[in-house]
Amino acid sequence: MAKRLPLILLLWLGTDLYFYQAVRPFVNSSAWLWAYWLIDLLLMSGIVAVIFVRRGSRTQQTLIAWLMGLMLLAWVPRLFSFPFLLVEDITRLFRGFPPRVLWVSELTLGTAAVLFLLVLFGITRGRHFYRVRRETIYFPDLPEAFDGFSITQITDVHSGSFTNGAGVQKGLDLVNAQQSEVILFTGDLVNNHASEMDRWIPAFAGLTAPMGKFSVLGNHDYGDYIQWASHDAKDANLTRLKQVHAEIGFRLLLDEAITLQKDGQSITLLGVENWGKGGFHKYGDLKRATATVPDDAFKILMSHDPSHWEAVTLDHHQHIHLTLSGHTHGMQFGIELFGFKWSPIKYVYKQWAGLYRNNGRFLYVNRGFGFLGLKGRIGMWPEVAVITLKRK
Template identity: 90%
Template structure:
């Protein structure tokens, strides 16, 4: 990151200089010059400070949280308004570069103002703007007793980021309101420390489902992103987190399988430890989880990182019908309108939000319940997913 910092700052400042041209056309530049560039200066100082303070410290976390919000407020309205200026400049190029048109600059600033308000909503109210997303998935070999079986999935709680008890409870009430037969949690209960869940244990223990609550670990749950005094301290933290899962009523699956029975028929629920591509740890072992599972069993897999699906699950010798993941958060920033879906995270993860299918095997990637880094969500709202299994005739 430190090596890329000069390029990031250069691109950012270039966009600011370009946008400033619109300001100059409609506003006396002397009135806003210092304020406009002073904001950028403070943000640059903050970015450098966040990189070089102690990794995983509370100071670094606070800096990153504030910087992400302020940078988005500053940069996003400018970035998405620039096409108006670019089109005008192309026209001006063929006309000998006359002065900028007043109305184009006003349109650009108006667009920036609207985007500013949208971003402001996202970082102030978006973190608890929970949305229920529903999917019905059809399978020819689903046991008849499970036709219409409903699953509520939540993921990426990141309890260390929570401060608003009423906001969190709003999301948990929404989970219970779905009245699904089972609740599945697919990892990242905390940011780093098991103690982050202490104040939230009673609230999460209030989640109910007639056929139980089950969970797996995510990459943040292992404590890999902070410095520990000793290896034993890190191990004790993970042990405590496993206890927390039990205290909130979730059966934690660690590379293992359980059988769910209904009216004399059954399906298999699998849960693996975190497995992620790139630099993420590959703790999960799907082969171990399916050792005693019959080949013809109907299988639902909980695996935190969606990259596990293409890298391992699709090639697994047993047919895993449905995989539930999280991890990406939809980058907590994106656009979802009228069937169109976009977020910068799509350039990192091929499967990053919603339902995917490959040769009769399905993956659902939940956008996440909580938030991390950016203390909010912009367009990629926190999610409670309800998945209904149906049997095709």
């Protein structure tokens, strides 16, 4: 982050200087203008402070969470409304730069006000604004007994970020309301410590599904992002987290496969440990998980990181019909309207939210149940996914 700091500060200052052109015609008081720049000074000071706080400490996490919310609240309205100023300046360039037209400044500020309210909703109420997303996927070789089989998937709980019991319970009630045959959880139950789940064990134990609840680990579950007193302490934390999965009634799959039976027919459910491209650990072993699985079995894979799909799963010698992932959170920030979706995370992950298909193999990337870093969600709402399998 330290290397990127000058660029961040330069981009921030440039955006604010430009947006200031819209504000100035409406502000005659020097006190208000000083307040405008004081907000930026405080936020930039906070960015610098994060660098010098102990990595992974609770203080750093709290500071980052507040900064992310305030930065988005201050910057997003300016960033997405100043194109109006830019268009006007292009026309002014050919007109000898006359004074700005007042209605353009009014339009810019009006747009910024709307965006300000949207961001404010996201960081105050968006964290528990759960949405149910449904997909029906057709397979020619789906066993007949599983035609219409329903899966509810949740992912990225990040229980260490939760504070509102009623808000979390609203999401869990929504999961149960789907009445799916199975509930699948695809990783990141905690931020770092297994103890983060202690308060939430009774609530998550209340999730029910007639054919069972199953889970895998995500990158945050291993405790790789904080400093531990010893390797034994880190190992003990992971052991405890595995126990927590059992206490909330989830069968944790660690590079293994189980068979789901229905009316004399079966499908195979696979679960691998976290495997991710880039700087993420590659704990998972798909070959090990499928070692005893027949080639002609219908297979559903739980793999936390969607990069595993293109890097490993698509080239696997066995046909993996459906992969369920999470990890991206949709960056907890984006736009989804009328079938259009966008988030900055798309420039990092090719598959980042929703359903993808490649040569008869499907990947569904869940936007996540919880939140991390930013204490909210803006436009990329927390998700309960319901996937129905149909036979062609």
